[in-house]
Amino acid sequence: MTFSTDVHAQGEAAADPFGERVRPTISVRRQILGGRFRFESDSADLLDLVDAAYAGLPEHRFSTVAPEFRIELRLLPREAAATRTTPPPVRTQAGAGLLCGMMDEANYVVLVPAHHRGLVVVSQDMLAHPYHVRYELIEFAVFMLAARGLGLVPLHGACIGHEGRGVLLLGASGAGKSTLALHGLLDGMDFLAEDGVFVQPDNLLATGVANYLHVKEDVLRFLDDNVTRAWIEGSPVIHRRSGVAKFEADLREGAGRPPPAPLRLAGAVVVSAETAPDSSRLLRRLPWEQVPALLAVDQPYAAGQPGWDRFVHRLGGLGVYELRRGRHPQDAIAALRALLAAGVIGR
CATH class of the missing domain: 3.40.50 (Rossmann fold)
Structure with a gap:
């Protein structure tokens, strides 16, 4: 039975190596920095961090109709047993119309400003550092997309x-x-x-x-x-x-x-x-x-x-x-x- 389960899991990974078939099950909408943001995830923990950042704030709007920005939040398992004392700093990179911010291979942000889209990936162990996840990954994505998409300084x-x-x-x-x-x-x-x-x-x-x-x-x-x-x-x-x-x-x-x-x-x-x-x-x-x-x-x-x-x-x-x-x-x-x-x- 174990062998069959492992083979099945390996087959699923081979069939979808990029996780493209993962579909977020929950979405939250917030009006932030004059823009309409939609956060999508299958992790209640990550959406709780969205609320920690943006719930209960006044909904600022400019005179022009704002585009909708969509950010997918994805939670990954982490096999490493080592406990982080301080998460690694975010390293930034850009190219081919993408903006990237990376802590490590399991904690990063990829943004496509021209399409008002973003992906935030967080490993399970990083939930022990909610300030860094919220401030350096989620808010980073929101700030970059709003500034580029709305022409803000x-x-x-x-x-x-x-x-x-x-x-x-x-x-x-x-x-x-x-x-x-x-x-x-x-x-x-x-x-x-x-x-x-x-x-x-x-x-x-x-x-x-x-x-x-x-x-x-x-x-x-x-x-x-x-x-x-x-x-x-x-x-x-x-x-x-x-x-x-x-x-x-x-x-x-x-x-x-x-x-x-x-x-x-x-x-x-x-x-x-x-x-x-x-x-x-x-x-x-x-x-x-x-x-x-x-x-x-x-x-x-x-x-x-x-x-x-x-x-x-x-x-x-x-x-x-x-x-x-x-x-x-x-x-x-x-x-x-x-x-x-x-x-x-x-x-």
Whole structure:
């Protein structure tokens, strides 16, 4: 009987070596970054990670009709008994109209942007690392397809706003973008995104995924609200590839204020780690001559994408500022609120 079963299994593998006859049994639809996404899988565990990333978020839409993006999620068995401490980093490659991101032979992403399709393959043992699967494989697929399929400029940065207008927060890792986003949230501002912002270059409408806030422990010293402190301290701790440990606080647990629609950018701020000598003068507008080169250095990937020149020209017309640190993050929030006030940005 064992011999017959093995022969039968080998025959099935020989007849379908690429797994083309595998048919996902469950599908989930989500409106993300202005696009319509359909996730298909026969694994409830993988679809749970989709929900962990995108359930409960406002459904952002642009004025144009968005195409449908389809992502198949496939779970593979893993024979290796070794336990992973840290998954291998994602290596990227492109060619023949494909975009690929690979951890190893059983954990990878293949995207066909021209056809709005993607395949995410995950091994069973990788489910022990849900953050890496969600952030580096599933969200990678969504971000790449949305940016290419909708013509969005993908930015590494944060965005907060008020009454439909937003300010883009740029700057090097560790400059304090997430800290500012948190304090803007606590001050009643809308929280669009803290790590990835996607912008239509012609009208500067910005969208993002307001699912998680990632902050280091040292941020807690500025928090006077015990409820907020308990929320963050009770959140899981994730480790970035750089080795930095951060709390991953779910914004959908009542603390978040995601805007119901994309925000129209009113300008951008480059967050500096430098402390200002006067907390009442944290901002200075950068001369236009400096802006294109500064933005290209800050956003090397986006600078090579279609729409970048239009985005820079439109943004520079509104105003790009440097923001230095004050005595307390709330000083910076006050400065950002002033920028968002009607008639201030662009002068």
